[in-house]
Amino acid sequence: MRLMELRAGQRVAILMIAFAIQLFSHILWGNYVLRHPMYQHFISKDWIEWIGIVYYSGLFGAIGLVLIGLKISTNARLEWWLSFTTVWFFTIILMMGAYVSGLLSISTGAVMVGAVVTGMMLLPVPMVLSAVFTTIIAMLVLNDLTIAGALDYAPLFLDISVRESVEFGRFYYFSQFFFATPFLMFFIGIAYLFLKETNSYIQRIQLLNKTDSLTGVMNRRYANDYLHMLLEAADVKSVAIFMIDLDFFKRINDSFGHLTGDQALKMTAQILKKNLRDGDVVARFGGEEFIVILKNIDTTYSMVVAERCREAVSQLVYHSTSHGAISWTCSIGVSVLALPTEMSDQSLIRIADTALYQAKAQGRNCVVLGDSIETDMELMSHEHR
Template sequence: MKQLTVWRKRIAAALEWSAVDKGLILMAVAIPLYLQYLCWSLYVINRPDRDLLVHVDVIRRVMEVELLLIAVGLMISGAGLFLRKRRPNFLPFQHATLQYYSLSLVLMSYSIGTLSFPVGIVLLGAPIFGFILLDRWAVWSAVLSSVVLLFTLNYAAVAGYIPYAPSKVTPASAHAFSFWMLSEVFFAAPFLILITFMADQMLTWWRAREDHIRVLSRSDGLTGLANRRHIFSEANAAASASRDSSPLACVLLDLDHFKRVNDSHGHATGDRVLKATAECLTAMVRAGDSVGRYGGEEFLIILPNTDATEAHAIAERCRAAIKALIVVNDQGEPVAISASFGLTLLSSSDGSMDAAIARADEALYQAKGNGRNRVEILLASSGTVPSDAFSKNRR
C-alpha cells in the first residue's frame, strides 16, 4: 500500500519529469495497447464464426503490423532508457515518441475504420492530455502528422483507392453488430481509463501545488506567520469591517537589541529567537486576531473588536511572555529576549490602515526611548497615553 502511494505521487508529479521520461510514458501506454490489440486479433481469428465478423487474411496482416509496432516500440523504449540518465532533457526523443504514438494509432485505426468510436476517443483525449504533459510544439507536430495521415486515408477510401475498415465484415446480424460494438469499447476503454486516471492524478497534484504556492505567497518563510503583504491585507480587511462600528487595535512590536543577538550569538541563534517569538505571539493572541512579520525583527498584531484597555492587556501579556522565553545559542547559553510595543486604535479620521500603523510605529519609537521592554499607547484623539493609566484602571 505504501509503495502504491509512492507511485501515485510520482505519476501525479509527471509535470516535473524530464523530457525523456515523459516520452517514455507514451511508450508505456503504446506497447501494452498493441499487445492488447494482438490478443484481440488472436482471439477473433480463432472464433468459429470469424468469417462472419472479420476478413481473416487482413487480420493476419494486421497481426504482423502489431508485432512490428511492438518491436519498434521496445527499441524506442530502450533508446529512452539509455538517454534518461545521460541526456534526460533530450527533446527530440519526445518528438520521436509522439510521432510513433500518433501515426501508429492512426495506422491501426484504419483497419477498423478511421471514423469509429475508439478513434474519436483518441483524437479528442490525446491532444488535450499531450498539451498538459508534453512539449507543445512536439504535440502540435504529432497532431499535424496524424491529421494529414487520417485525411489521406479517408480521402483514399472515399475515392475507392483503398477499402474502408478492411478488417471488418459489414455486420449482417445483431450478433455481428454486438461483437463490433463490444470490440470498439474494448479498444477504447484502456485509453479512456488511463487518460482519466492520469488527468485526475496530475490535476490533484496541480491543485496541491497551487495551494502550497498560495500559502508560500502569504507566509513568512522563517516564522510561518503572515508576511508583510498578507498582514497588510488582513489589516485592511479588518479596518473595512470595523470602521464606524467596532474598535480595532493595532500593535507593532520590535525585539530589543536584536542586532546584538545576531552579532554576539550568530544568525542561527537570531533565527531561533524570531521563531520562538512568532510561536509565543501566536499562542498569546486570540482566535480572531492576526499576527504577521512586519520586517526583520518587527511584528504586527491586528486585534479586531478590541478597545484600548483590552488591547493593552493583550500587549502586556505578549511582552511578559517574550521576556520569559528561553532560547539558547549554539553553545547552550541562554539569550536574553525582550520586546518593545507600540499600540494604537484605528480612528475614524485615519484615511487608511497605514495611518494607524504609522501611529503604532511612533508609539513603538517612544517605547524604545523610554527604556524598552514596555508598551506605549498613542491614540489619534488624545495623543500619548501613559501605560500605567491602564494598569490603574485594572486594579
C-alpha cells in the same frame, strides 16, 4: 515520484509502457476473434493479419523505447530525439489502427483527444502539436478517399450486409469499447496525477508568496493586503494592530551571532502565534519587527492581549551551547480602530508605529496604546492636504 519531475526518458517510458499494454490487448483481441468461428464472418482475416504485423512491430518498438527511455541520462540532444521518435511512432501506429477500425469511430475519437492531452503533459508541446496537425490532415484525406470510394471504411470489419445485423452491432460496439477503454483509463490517470501535482505546486507557491521564510509566519505583503481587506469588510466592527519590535536586538546579533538572532526571531514568532487566537494574523513586518492584526476586539481587551504577548516574549529563553541561556524583550505599540472608518490601513500602522516609538522611549519592554483619535485627525488632515 512526481510526474513533473521525471526526466524526458522516464516520461517516454511511461507513455510507451501504456502503449505496449494497449497494443498487446489489441493483439489478444485479434487472436481471440480469429479463433472463434462465431466472429469470423464479422472480420476481414487479411486486414487483421496486416494490422497484427503492425501491432507486433509496434509492441517491440514500444518496449525498445521503454528500455532506451529508462537508460538514457539527462542529455538534451538524446532526449529531443527520443521524444521526437516517440511522438511519431505513436502517431503513425495509432493512425493505422484508427483507419482499420474506423476513422469516425468512438475509439478513434477517444484516442485522438486523450493522446493529444496526455502527450502535451508528458512530451514537448510543439512536437505533439505538429503530430496533431499532420494527423488531422491525414484524416481529412483518408476520409475523403473513403467517401469517394477509393478506400474502404473500417476495413477490419466485413461488408455492409453483415454490418446491419444485431450480432454484428454488438460485436462492433464491444470491440470499440475494448479498444478505447485501456487508453481512456491511462489518459484519465495521467490527467488526474498532473492536475493533482499542479494544484499542490500552486498551493505551495501561494503559501511561499505570503509567508516569511525564516519564521514561518505571514510576510509583510500578506499583512498589508489582509489589513486593507479588513478595513473594507462589511462584517468587521473593529480592528486592532500591534507593532512589535525586539529590544536591543542588535546586541543579540553582535554578542551571540546572527544564527542566534535568527533563533530568537523564530521563537518570538512562534510564541506570538501561541498567545493569539486562530483568526488573528502574525506577520514579520521587517528585520526584528512583527505586526499582529486582530479583528472585532475592543481597546481594553487589545491591551490585555498585547500585554500577554509582551510577557510571553520576555519569558522566552534560548539555550545556546556556547553562550548559555539568552533571553530578550519586546516593545509594543497598539492601535485600535472602530469601523467603518475614513482612515487608511497605512494610517492605522503609523499610529501603532508612533506608539511603538513611545514604548521604546519609555524604557522598552512595555505596551503603549496609540492615541488614535488625536493621531487620526492629524493624519487625516495630512492625507487631505
